[in-house]
Amino acid sequence: MYALLLGVLLMLLKYLEIGPVANWSWWWVLSPFAVAAAWWAWADATGYTKRKAMEKMEERKKNRIDRHKEALGMRPRRPR
Incomplete structure (x- = not known):
């Protein structure tokens, strides 16, 4: 859940071009969503x-x- 919230926050900061996040690649900004998906897959599988x-x-x-x-x-x- 924390990774999902972090992903939403980073995406919002990137979209609104706030702070250093504005200069980051979209891959770094969207990576917390991949972490959340991997966590959910692991949690369900185990x-x-x-x-x-x-x-x-x-x-x-x-x-x-x-x-x-x-x-x-x-x-x-x-x-x-």
Whole structure:
């Protein structure tokens, strides 16, 4: 995500001809987009994206269960 934001910022600076970025080649300005695409391809190929989504879902599930137990007057489980 950071590479994508950097790419948008550099592209905007190049287009508006602001600062030293105005003199840079378009290849350097657009290179963060290639880095972002490579990162997304790697993350999808290795399962990193799916693993992070599953961890987030498990954390939400645990928080919801603990919240319901507190509402019933039960103490939530201690971590093992």
